[in-house]
Amino acid sequence: MPIEPHADIWALSSLDFDAASEGVPNMKVLQVGPSTQMNDTLAAPVLTDLLFNQNDNPLRTYLLVDPTLRKQVTELFDLDAIDVPITCLFNGAAAEEQQEVAPYLIDMTFDEESPSLFHRDFFANHWGQGTGIFLRSPASLEELKKHFRRFTKLKRTQDDGWYFFRFWDPAIASVYFRTIADSQLRAAQWFGRDLIECFVVGEEQGKAAVVFDGGARNGFNWNAPIPPVVLTDRELAPFRKTALDRDIEKIAHLLKQDFEVELKAHTPEAVVRRIRPALARFMRFGFRRREHLHVIAAWAVFFGPEFDEKDPQGRLQAICTSQDNEGARFRALKERMAQLGRPEAAA
Structure with missing residues (x-):
């Protein structure tokens, strides 16, 4: 089996997020507390306020979920039987054939007095397990699906091939959004003008929530055309290093055995x-x-x-x-x- 650290952008191990967070613009880290603080109603107060407060700017709350990661917790595919609105980012035959591995977008906006069974189960068993990332937006489920579909396959600057980009995986999102945090163009492409307020990614086994607000878009010239995302060497560099480190460690382990x-x-x-x-x-x-x-x-x-x-x-x-x-x-x-x-x- 070939090792392809330059293309293996969806299979990386963890990075030193504390070090990687220093000086990163348009990002903040909130300490949520251990999962034992999750209460019977929903989640820790800091997390509940971050994800569900309405204040003066009513927003909906969505979850981008990876069913393959979720199955590590549930041990079975269950997204076809949940009690909240959900849509697959794939369409047609691809959605049917890849039902259990395709990414899904779930509307997590809820009535505070009666959160769904999915809400209760997610914060009791999935928060901190790295199964998906949150976002807040005024847009509808279908509007966001259309937006995110353009990112599932991306090109790289060094060739014309298409690459499956698992941005909904928290391990990918944490690294990638840090890397592009200072880019006006990337902020415009990913967040839109008024489409997405922020992405929220759980880290440290759920003890921290990292908020990427796309603030760099504030300086973007919205009269200019917005090209599709093409992954650059700078964006791929953290993934290359981490994937290579992982593979070298595996080989060293095998040599110790041999x-x-x-x-x-x-x-x-x-x-x-x-x-x-x-x-x-x-x-x-x-x-x-x-x-x-x-x-x-x-x-x-x-x-x-x-x-x-x-x-x-x-x-x-x-x-x-x-x-x-x-x-x-x-x-x-x-x-x-x-x-x-x-x-x-x-x-």
Whole structure:
């Protein structure tokens, strides 16, 4: 299976959100308190006020939910039997065929005197579990569906391919909205002029709620055309780093298992430090397959992170930079390592 950290923008691990929040404009973090503060009526007062207050500007409250993440809590797909208005962001055959994995938009606006069963269940069992993100808007369910459908598949600046962008996943939203918080254009594209007041994302297992208000749109020239979103290198950079870190940690863990005796004295962190430079370099050469990177990492552990630079005839590096496909180059690497008297550490 190939590792694609540059495209794996929907499968990232957590970032240091406290550090990532420092100096971020148009964003605030509210401490909600532990889930034990959720009361029988609905949620902690801070969260209830954030999500449902009306004040002088009546707004509706919506939840963008990921059914695959929700099923980690419910253990079954249940969005076809809830007692609040709901719509799938996909249409037609795609909505039917991908019913249990497609994103959904739920109208969570409620009567304070009689919150729905879905409300009670969500705040009792799902808040803090990372199953979706909230937003507040004066728009209708259908208006917002039309708006969000344009973001489910996005292009990147470096190619013409379309990419499935899981912005409704809290782990994605937390990173992405921080990254674009200072962009007038992105604020205009995502929030609209008066369409969305804010997005609310739960963090720290529900102990904090992060509010992205799209304030950068206030300086946008609304007479100018608004182009579609095309993901830039800057926007993808946090995801690339995190996905690569995750994959390197997995390989280090497997090496510890494969070479339990040889690596007994080495911590997983030490193995990561040793294999990271080699894996990063070989991935720049175009090596992506997990089984190939696993062997390359083993070579780095036992023969040094720069093992490919130690070939007296320079053949290893010549193989890496050749125009052959990955499979052919990897076979050539194995043959050359054997010739140098360095049998592959794993196969």
